[in-house]
Amino acid sequence: MGKTTIIAIAGASASGKSLFASTVYQELVAELGGHGIAILAEDAYYRDQSHMSFEQRQLTNYDHPAAFEHELLVQHLGQLRRGEPVEMPQYSYKTxxxxxxxxKINPGKVIMVEGILLLHDPKLRQLFDISVFMDTPLDVCLLRRMTRDVEERGRTIQSVAEQYQETVRPAFFEFILPSKQFADLVVTRGGQNEIAIDLIKSKIRQLLAE
Known part of the structure; x- marks a missing residue:
């Protein structure tokens, strides 16, 4: 299979990471087929909390690095780089x-990973060959997050606003924004930046052709 290139797409919650990654992935799969490229989500690696009550789970700070099982993500990326398939967890935002x-994620020449804290973790950073940071204004992120969480995750506007003030915004300034310095490419306008999408697609095409 040759060398595996791992591309990280990081940034604030609702900054457009998932849209950017999925757009690149889906357009390349439609163009080239599904072989050779795979995508993982950091959110899938939120720690299992099935041993806790629902009330206890609601108190977890989901924007803190401790909420993620990054050690499992590191392990899985290592396996994919060695040409081994992995079983990516699935996470429920409602429970x-x-x-x-x-x-099941099969290995490929290009692995994309998207998530808020990918560039904060040194052990993850050393695995990334290319790092992208989605630089989207926080007010835009908040509006997107409210719409998404209410429509898709069964939340109320009040609960989204409270979580944003208590954990999301502070975590952005403490953990996420400082990690911007580790990005190779900083993308404005979130997942709708067609020029940045085309740049990454061109790079992936080149990698797949090697």
């Missing part, structure tokens, strides 16, 4: 814990 089912 705040992992589902029993997993998703």
């Amino acid at each position: 705040h814990t992992r589902l029993q089912d997993t998703i």
Whole structure:
């Protein structure tokens, strides 16, 4: 299979990471087929909390590095780089814990990973060959987050606003924004930046052709 290139796409919650990554992935799969490229989500690696009550899970700070099982993500990226498939966890935002089912991720020449704290963790950073940071204004992120969490995750506007003030915004300035310095490419306008999407797609095409 040759060398595996791992591309990280990081940034604030609702900054457009998932849209950017999925757009690149889906357009390349449509163009080149599904072989050779895979995508993982950091959110899938939120720690399992099935041993806790729902009330306890609601108190977890989901924007803090401790909320993620990054050691498992590091392990899985290492396996993919060695040409081994992995079973990526699935996470429920409604129950705040992992589902029993997993998703099989096959190795490829290009692995994309998207998540808020990827560039904060030194052990993860050393695995990334290319790092992208989505630089989207926080007010835009908040509006997107409110719409998403209310429509897709069964939240109320009040609960989204409270979480944003208590954990999301502070975590952005403490952990996420400082990690911007480790990015190779800083992308404005979130997942709708067509020039940046084309740049990454061109790079991946080049990697897949090697």
